[in-house]
Amino acid sequence: MKKLEIVGLTKQFGDIAANDGVDFDLNEGEVHAIIGENGAGKTTLMKCIYGLYAPDGGEIFYEGKKFSFHSIHESIKNGIGMVHQHFMLVPNMTVLENIMLGLKSERAPFLDQKKVSAQVTGLMETYQIRVELHQEIRNLSVGAQQKVEILKALYRKSSLLILDEPTAVLTPQEIEELFAFIRQYTGKGNAVVLITHKLDEILEISDRITVMRAGKSVGTYQRKEIKDKNELAVKMVGENIELLVKKEKTGRDSRTPVLQVKNLVVKDNRGLRAVNGVTFNLYQGEIVGVAGVSGNGQTELAEALAGLRKPGAGSMMLGEENISTLNPRERQKRNIRYIPEDRHKHGLILDFSVKDNLLLGRYYQEPCSSGGKLNHTYNDSFARKKVEEYHVLTPDVNARAAHLSGGNQQKLILARELAVPPQVLIAAQPTRGLDVAATKFVQRWILKQKEAGTAVLYISTELEEIFDMSDRIMVLYHGDIVGVFDAGAVDLWTVGLLMAGRR
The missing domain is CATH 3.40.50.300 (P-loop containing nucleotide triphosphate hydrolases)
Known part of the structure; x- marks a missing residue:
């Protein structure tokens, strides 16, 4: 019935x-x-x-x-x-x-x-x-x-x-x-x-x-x-999609970490510890997936690495340089790029145009501007090139970012953050709320960065995605790292138990 x-x-x-x-x-x-x-x-x-x-x-x-x-x-x-x-x-x-x-x-x-x-x-x-x-x-x-x-x-x-x-x-x-x-x-x-x-x-x-x-x-x-x-x-x-992520085996050099995080403590907005003295390394040309149920310190960790949240203790070393006290702009100058988990709050200014969102973080630099004046000819050309390269569906580069679909907004963020090859890429929930086609598009671009030598920290609550994308998997529970594994040496069930606080 x-x-x-x-x-x-x-x-x-x-x-x-x-x-x-x-x-x-x-x-x-x-x-x-x-x-x-x-x-x-x-x-x-x-x-x-x-x-x-x-x-x-x-x-x-x-x-x-x-x-x-x-x-x-x-x-x-x-x-x-x-x-x-x-x-x-x-x-x-x-x-x-x-x-x-x-x-x-x-x-x-x-x-x-x-x-x-x-x-x-x-x-x-x-x-x-x-x-x-x-x-x-x-x-x-x-x-x-x-x-x-x-x-x-x-x-x-x-x-x-x-x-x-x-x-x-x-x-x-x-x-x-x-x-x-x-x-x-x-x-x-x-x-x-x-x-x-x-x-x-x-x-x-x-x-x-x-x-x-x-x-x-x-x-x-x-x-x-x-x-x-x-x-x-x-x-x-309505068309064929390659669902299998083609991930090349990492060729990392274990002697030279790009990013070293030692005893990092980060507090949440209530002043409580969200990250409890974690230590890990990121190597050139690898993706480290951070697995964990939402609310176990992933957001605070990503924001601390991007310079958006001041650490309570510990250090972050980019090569030989201590970047723990550097602000987001200084970290961007060192090619640390960040894809935030909330694209509306932290990834875009929705009332700005597509072009202006692409210029965020670089508008003050040449060739985007010179002598305190924006170079409109260059900026228009740059924006059109990125829109085409990342398949951002928009009427034109002057359309408001708010009018784009979620998938196209995420492509816009990708286009901006990857415009210069990153040394370190922090990708926080980069496919959240996206359909299959947009998800695979985002994943392919992140894999390209890895293959070009970028060290990637890939944070997701989607466990299958973590396994698909990662060379190593790091499990966070209540702000602690409770396990680190090579992706091929652990199964979904074991990581799921660790995510729930069970051994």
Whole structure:
């Protein structure tokens, strides 16, 4: 029986059709995956179902009846739950308080925590979900926070669960637990809509797969119809993509590290230690992948190396020079380049043009400027050349960076940071939020730097990506290095255990 049916749904944002006549259906007891490139309209479609957006056209039928409610409250009341990619939890409240939040208590104006606790404990026993109900959210791992979001939906009697990029920040063990829950949940007749860019996971867990492109649904397939992830990638982007990263074996000279980090201590924004006296070397022509669950010191480490965060102790040596006190500009002059994890906050000035963003960090130098005046002829030519070289899709170099897609914004950052061959490249979550095609583009350019002799620190919460790209893998947990391995000498499972603090 159909749990949900969407017929010709449209959703406009100004002149842009985020959803353009989309058809989609979901059966009871089914996992239906939706895939597509960035901007294909996947999340917009789900937000229309969940009540965050009101569709501009089309019809939605839920459990055989026309869907006429377009608010989150009404969707939840009718059994629709959604676990967002960025969790909707209050950090300084407990697990139980977050689960109860927004619901009317039977003992109003008082809370009935004892009764709710018993009901939630029953749900945890049914689905083998383990989390401490009286622990504050801010003290939980990312994987545990996701379990809280799932418990919120289960407590509200969800029978249709929308999961938006649910495995993006999970360890392999946590992914296995999530998939066990999905199978048990759908085994009871409930339904799941899964949005993810991880093609292997789609093939493992889904019953059907819908492909979206440019706001339209362009095909729905039974899982058994799809041979492998290469076929799935072709259906998604409409052309062949080389999914395998061709990584040349490193030829590093173990005697001459480019960057030496010794006993480095870095504090977070609260003044607490985020990096606990770490020591490591980076060598010419190698990629060291930093694996770890988000929030284990990766951000603070990257910012300290880039000169954006002052270290509390320890040293950073570039060759024979101590660069620990150098500001970001001085480090850039020494060809230390940085791809930040948040391209909107730290990678671009969104209100600036494509050209002006390309000039950041070099506008004051010749030939970009001379005698305090910008060289517009050179700068226009430089910007057009980089836009062409890095395939940045933009109307022209004077268009605002805010108007570019996420993938093109990341290409713009790459073009700027790699304009001069780096001696050291710090790449923090360089493919976060990118589709398959944009991800492979970014990875190929970073591999080119390695092959040219750059020492690369590659930080990612995507464990498979770490294995694909790295010569060595360094695992961070609570700000400590808990393991360093040659990439071919360790497996995903072992690194996943270390990421979770288990030996």
